Amino acid sequence: MKPGEMFAHIGSIVASLMFVWAMFKQFFPYQLSNQIEKHSQRLVTLVYPYIQITFHEFTGERLMRSEAYSAIENYLSSKASTQAKRLKADIGKNNQSLVLSMDDHEEVADEFNGVKLWWAYGKHISKSQSTISFHHPMSDEKRYYKLTFHKSNRDLILGRYLSHVLKEGKAIKVKNRQRKLYTNSGAYWSHVVFEHPATFQTLAMDPKEKEMIIDDLITFSKAGEFYARIGRAWKRGYLLYGPPGTGKSTMIAAMANFLGYDLYDLELTAVKDNTELRKLLIETSSKSIIVIEDIDCSLDLTGQRRKKKEEVEEKDQRQKQQGMQEREVKSSQVTLSGLLNFIDGLWSACGGERLIVFTTNYVEKLDPALVRKGRMDKHIELSYCGYEAFKLLARNYLNIESHNLFGRICELLKETKITPAEVAEHLMPKNAFRDADLYLKSLIQALELAKEDARKSQHDPHWTENDSEDKATEKSTNYTST
Numbered sequence: 325m326k327p328g329e330m331f332a333h334i335g336s337i338v339a340s341l342m343f344v345w346a347m348f349k350q351f352f353p354y355q356l357s358n359q360i361e362k363h364s365q366r367l368v369t370l371v372y373p374y375i376q377i378t379f380h381e382f383t384g385e386r387l388m389r390s391e392a393y394s395a396i397e398n399y400l401s402s403k404a405s406t407q408a409k410r411l412k413a414d415i416g417k418n419n420q421s422l423v424l425s426m427d428d429h430e431e432v433a434d435e436f437n438g439v440k441l442w443w444a445y446g447k448h449i450s451k452s453q454s455t456i457s458f459h460h461p462m463s464d465e466k467r468y469y470k471l472t473f474h475k476s477n478r479d480l481i482l483g484r485y486l487s488h489v490l491k492e493g494k495a496i497k498v499k500n501r502q503r504k505l506y507t508n509s510g511a512y513w514s515h516v517v518f519e520h521p522a523t524f525q526t527l528a529m530d531p532k533e534k535e536m537i538i539d540d541l542i543t544f545s546k547a548g549e550f551y552a553r554i555g556r557a558w559k560r561g562y563l564l565y566g567p568p569g570t571g572k573s574t575m576i577a578a579m580a581n582f583l584g585y586d587l588y589d590l591e592l593t594a595v596k597d598n599t600e601l602r603k604l605l606i607e608t609s610s611k612s613i614i615v616i617e618d619i620d621c622s623l624d625l626t627g628q629r630r631k632k633k634e635e636v637e638e639k640d641q642r643q644k645q646q647g648m649q650e651r652e653v654k655s656s657q658v659t660l661s662g663l664l665n666f667i668d669g670l671w672s673a674c675g676g677e678r679l680i681v682f683t684t685n686y687v688e689k690l691d692p693a694l695v696r697k698g699r700m701d702k703h704i705e706l707s708y709c710g711y712e713a714f715k716l717l718a719r720n721y722l723n724i725e726s727h728n729l730f731g732r733i734c735e736l737l738k739e740t741k742i743t744p745a746e747v748a749e750h751l752m753p754k755n756a757f758r759d760a761d762l763y764l765k766s767l768i769q770a771l772e773l774a775k776e777d778a779r780k781s782q783h784d785p786h787w788t789e790n791d792s793e794d795k796a797t798e799k800s801t802n803y804t805s806t
């Protein structure tokens with residue numbers, strides 16, 4: 325017999341004795357019955373020195389699912405899979421893994437600070453069929469977890485152990501939940517399931533820099549108590565900058581996957597004004613990353629500051645004359661100060677951990693007020709592909725650690741600017757034959773071509789200026805037209 329079962333057995337014997345005593349108590353003189361009660365209590369604690377706590381699945385008048393119950397369920401799931409002989413299995417909310425839990429009347433042991441305790445899972449079947457719960461289809465089944473521990477450990481278990489169980493259980497729940505990608509149309513969020521496969525392992529960048537970012541994220545995600553102690557909102561701002569195709573969006577997806585956060589992709593050009601912006605941001609949930617991509621294109625936040633009202637009106641007028649609908653030409657009235665007010669002030673009122681990430685291809689064009697240190701806590705540059713980043717891409721795309729063409733590629737990468745996206749394009753399998761030679765040679769060709777272009781542009785600086793300007797305009801037009 326397992327310890328929990330044994331103690332439950334003793335418990336029911338003691339309960340029966342108490343019942344018999346209650347019946348016969350009236351036949352004893354008061355003084356005597358008082359003495360008997362006192363000593364029997366001592367005896368009970370001697371015979372059964374264990375305490376039991378029951379956590380029911382549904383609580384309160386409205387039979388809401390108990391948060392403690394679901395945290396315990398998550399907490400025990402890993403212990404159940406290693407200890408219990410009878411398990412129940414279900415598909416997790418992330419649709420990717422099986423979640424195991426104890427079957428009826430199973431028991432698992434746990435240990436905390438050297439103290440042993442037992443968890444049992446059970447259910448009562450209610451005799452009355454009239455109990456109707458709108459929250460649970462099997463309304464007459466009342467499930468519960470029962471915790472048994474020695475009375476000498478009462479303080480430890482009721483204090484530190486239970487809060488450890490709840491904290492761990494909630495963390496497991498967050499990890500296993502189905503994560504969401506929110507996008508806004510106007511002032512409303514809609515969402516789809518977020519299943520981007522990017523991870524820090526697949527992100528090609530300088531390994532030391534990557535390690536620093538991972539450390540920073542870990543520190544942030546564990547710093548809840550610290551932020552509470554210093555009286556600051558649990559938030560962190562990142563500015564990711566670098567040329568197109570260097571992996572800014574990929575890094576954001578990797579961050580979300582690493583932390584297990586939801587993503588809010590905020591399209592600022594679709595937000596009418598600061599009031600709508602505030603509404604959207606307040607609606608974001610804890611454990612999320614709010615992303616504003618291409619901040620330089622989304623708002624007129626550039627070094628030249630906001631365009632004068634007349635200029636905007638003039639532009640709108642021009643567009644109207646060209647036959648466009650008023651709805652289409654209306655510019656967003658979200659202002660830099662509206663955005664900064666939220667980052668600095670209002671956000672502090674929303675509890676929970678949030679990251680806000682801005683991306684830009686042109687960091688030098690941003691208003692200094694936005695990129696000031698303290699406002700954006702971390703500036704991360706994503707740059708052209710270096711040799712280490714290339715090796716990671718080759719490992720991921722071609723499954724090779726080394727090759728005799730690596731030397732040449734290393735040399736060319738030092739002399740040429742090529743984005744990881746372009747490198748990835750050359751390594752992407754084009755047919756069934758994964759001949760590394762072929763892909764690496766195509767990359768070398770592209771690098772040599774880029775080197776030649778760079779050499780030409782050095783002799784003709786005018787050409788470069790026009791070219792980069794064209795690219796910049798193209799980017800900005802693309803963004804506003806979407």
Ligand SMILES: Nc1ncnc2c1ncn2[C@@H]1O[C@H](COP(=O)(O)OP(=O)(O)OP(=O)(O)O)[C@@H](O)[C@H]1O
Nearest residue numbers: 526527528567568569570571572573574744745748
């Ligand atoms: N550092 C990288 N590591 C791995 N893959 C990358 C990296 N950079 C780019 N890629 C690949 O190139 C594609 C485009 O990259 P991504 O959209 O992340 O770049 P970006 O910097 O956000 O570009 P943009 O500024 O145009 O939005 C990605 O789908 C990814 O496959």
